[in-house]
Amino acid sequence: MTAAVIHTTVQRSERHAGGRVFTELCLVSEGGLNPLSGETVAQLRAALREDAASDSSHGIVLRAQGRAFSAGADVKEFRRFSVEDFRAAMQNILALYLEMVRHPRPIVSLVQGDALGGGAALAFFSDYVIAVHGAKFGFPEVHRGLAGGGYLMPRLIGKHRAAELVLLGRTIDAARAHALGLVAELCEPDQLDMRAQAVADEFAALAPSGLSVAKLGLALGFGDDLAANMATHIEAQTAAFASMKT
Numbered sequence: 001m002t003a004a005v006i007h008t009t010v011q012r013s014e015r016h017a018g019g020r021v022f023t024e025l026c027l028v029s030e031g032g033l034n035p036l037s038g039e040t041v042a043q044l045r046a047a048l049r050e051d052a053a054s055d056s057s058h059g060i061v062l063r064a065q066g067r068a069f070s071a072g073a074d075v076k077e078f079r080r081f082s083v084e085d086f087r088a089a090m091q092n093i094l095a096l097y098l099e100m101v102r103h104p105r106p107i108v109s110l111v112q113g114d115a116l117g118g119g120a121a122l123a124f125f126s127d128y129v130i131a132v133h134g135a136k137f138g139f140p141e142v143h144r145g146l147a148g149g150g151y152l153m154p155r156l157i158g159k160h161r162a163a164e165l166v167l168l169g170r171t172i173d174a175a176r177a178h179a180l181g182l183v184a185e186l187c188e189p190d191q192l193d194m195r196a197q198a199v200a201d202e203f204a205a206l207a208p209s210g211l212s213v214a215k216l217g218l219a220l221g222f223g224d225d226l227a228a229n230m231a232t233h234i235e236a237q238t239a240a241f242a243s244m245k246t
């Protein structure tokens with residue numbers, strides 16, 4: 001019998017700071033691992049589009065409930081996939097990340113638990129990451145015959161440090177992630193919401209026009225080859241998946 005796919009729900013609410021409104025997106029799932037199923041990715045992409053079209057939103061706060069921020073792709077879902085299903089899933093999740101880069105407003109991620117695979121990328125594609133002490137980050141896909149993060153991590157921390165996560169599939173704790181510049185702030189679990197509010201207050205004091213230009217500048221800093229590199233990664237990853245199916 002095929003194990004049931006666990007769907008993560010994206011719950012929407014608002015956070016108010018300094019007279020501004022922020023869209024708050026919270027990942028919630030049975031078991032608290034918050035896997036990024038195809039339906040979850042679709043919900044996140046829809047939320048980004050709606051936020052971008054809103055005249056009232058000043059930014060996005062992305063958070064989660066449970067043991068993990070997100071454990072990444074649901075391997076149970078992968079077991080049911082054809083090669084074309086897998087390619088489509090990869091295209092959708094990398095499109096989500098690209099939309100995060102190109103989103104006109106700041107995205108703050110609150111990492112209360114482990115962020116692995118696609119969940120680590122979800123955090124690192126945010127603009128500002130606050131993580132609790134003890135949270136872990138990593139790309140364990142290489143241990144399953146796939147790979148993750150190679151199109152992103154050298155841009156953030158350089159090739160050789162990135163190899164530790166992408167090529168060896170090691171996990172690092174929040175303190176190491178902070179030292180590498182992958183996390184902006186560390187805090188205790190009971191301080192996470194307080195720090196989120198403080199950062200929201202700081203963003204709220206800034207003009208939307210300035211934030212929009214700043215976001216564009218950060219997107220340009222990623223390089224105009226990001227989408228092309230993602231497309232190459234998708235094909236390589238799909239070929240690796242196909243070899244596992246034979």
